[in-house]
Amino acid sequence: MNPVLEQTWRDPPGLWGTLCAIDHKTIGKRTIVTAFGFFLAAGILAALMRLQLARPENTLVGPDLYNQLFTTHGTAMMFLFAVPVMQGMAIYLVPLMVGARSVAFPRMNAFAYWVYLFGGLFLFVSLLFDIGPDAGWFSYVPLSGPQYTPGKRADVWAQMITFTELSGLLVAVVVIATVFKLRAPGLTLARLPLFVWAMLVTAFMILFAMPSVMLASTALILDRLVSTHFYNPAEGGDALLWQHLFWFFGHPEVYFIFIPGLAFMSSIIPTFSRRPIYGYPAIVLSLISTAFLSFGLWVHHMFATHIPDLGKSFFTAASMMIAIPTAIQIFCWITTMWKGRFDLRTPMLFVLAFFFILVLGGLTGLMVASVPLDLQLHDTYFVVAHLHYVLLGGAVFPLFGAWYYWFPKFTGRLMSERLGRWQFWLFFVGFNVAFYPMHHLGLQGMPRRVYTYPVDMGWGALNALSTAGAVMIAASVLVFIVNALGSRRGGALAGENPWGAGTLEWATASPPPPYNFERPPVVRARDPLWEPVNEPPAEPTQVVGLAERVREALVTTVVDALPSHRLAFPQPTVWPFISAIAVTVMFIGSIFTPWAIVWGGIPVAIAVTLWFWPKRRETMADLAVEKRP
């Protein structure tokens, strides 16, 4: 513990400090906990749907509410849980893994969190007021257009997009700049932990995918608010334009939920196999090729439209091809486990479930990638089963594993193994009981998004089984919450490196001090903590000479991570919070009147200007350590 650095880098105390906080660990934890809150809320909506479908001709939920339930469930799980929780993990862990004292642009990072929080609350508050969106999580036109969805429900969906995508894009910039410029000396790109590679690739995908859905939803709001005709075929617009723009984002989105899952896998497997990962270059290249290929798949969501057959064939081929890089990674992990000394702790259980569930989801993915079969299965429960197998197998199972794995770093305490195993088996069995029957329901013709079904369809038994599985999942999540809350106070003390892992986040205290590393490390290998150090060391092992009374961090070069310059980082401030409130007022206002952009833009401009404006005291402190290039 270094009291001077502590004083320099910590967020201010109290409620005010909460609003001013910019420490990446604070923001990362908040993002993860907030995303988990939305996961619970969206999970409750799913439970309601399962209860409604448990038996035929049930009357628990009516059609109108049911539409809002499935739309809000899907929207929240994708936009408020899956993407942000991964970004939260990146925000917390990437700086630690690269040996940095902070993320790049910590104030912008805090701003992104507030925008995300307000956007998410906006969606759920709307649902409580019966204006929850009801046109499906991809909000197809013309259903979501002015003619078929009067009122504000579709606007709530579209503006929630603006909030979350703005936030997601800013975090992506933060992650990219952190990875490229704030790595510890010696941490060349060729030594970058696979977790960081995966988060870097994810951030790049976000950069190029999210603008598409923002543009699409902005055009939708314009159609609804000021009578533009982007999606109106009667005036030269086109409904398929929506689907192209949405899925140009939406398919990469699946992969930027999935690739962080791969990041967790590539971190957990070597640790519990007690050996370095097998095939590091192959895994890096697979991540990058997955990212590229994921931008060439979007039309496979549109096989049931009138696009040309040649186009469909191309997208079928691309959809099959993307299985290759995933398979390469799976074989690398299997080899790592095969050659290592295997240690079956709770994080590993979740990792092993990935192999089972994701592979099943991937196989049904190959099925629906073929046009004739897709035409049969489109909009049936088969697709619901497929997407849950892919998303939960590819992202949520690894995420739970990651939670068990890094919880000691976040809190300083280990989670209970016994409850962890209970949670795992309830979740694994519950998941399969809930979603496996949906394959059969889909093959039997049960459509998605129906609020009930007649008795003589014969779908009652499988639906009841599925609901029983949902109950098990709920029980599993409850065990998880009990475990997390209990272990936070009463868990066994973890120490710096409870798992004996090799990457840098385990080289500092648990939880890490505000400055992360008293002396930032100098890196000489891919798994720095597994590297024997010569006594006395031949090369430097740590960085000294950074100012302690100013938030100073080391900036390095992009490829080789050679020291470039010292940089003074900004102090905590309330302006990101206030700016986020101003942005929220502007966004929500603008679903009612276009003038909200003009008048709401003024407070935003004022707030961000005051945010930027240098404070004399900080300027003087920075000047004291300034050195011209």
Add this chain to the structure above:
Amino acid sequence: MNHRSLDVSGLPSYKFGHASLMWWGLMGLIAIEGMAFALSVGMYLYLWSQAQQWPLSAAPPDLRWGTLNVLILLASVYPNHWTKRVAEDGDEAKMGTGLVVCSLFGVALIGVRALEFTTLNCRWDSNAYGSIVWLLLGLHTTHVVTDVYDTVVLAVLFFTPGPREGRRHVDVSENAMYWYFVVWTWLPIYAVLYLMPRLTS
């Protein structure tokens, strides 16, 4: 464990261009916004591909103001280049002057842009062609307004007394970089809005 230390206290406390963190942040934003422009142009071309005739029942936008804006934007590259250079030399008096001149170029551009909106020969709510024309022009105008505002704020900062860190010179340099982005994106948008419909009709 014994340690050997790498002493970084002799390193400078800021750098320009791609060595700086700011440059990478800016490039991230440029990638996002560049993508938004590219997709908007894609929307324009897609809607065109779905249409029998283009523009839909309207004449293409009048050339006068849009072309004048091309000239103003191209001319504005020089003062921005000059300001960027004096920022990298650390000459604060010249930076102030440069920022004022750049701001004036920006204001002139916004003035002409306002006139440009009056000679588009279509309304946003007349048909899909009008909608996409207004969207493209609106998107670019948003960038112009934001960057001009940034430039004005920086100019005010440099006329406010008090010591300033050298890092602020990096801000000035990167502000010019962003302006280049605004300039270079206008050229393809101008070509799409003003020239393409004329070439094919």
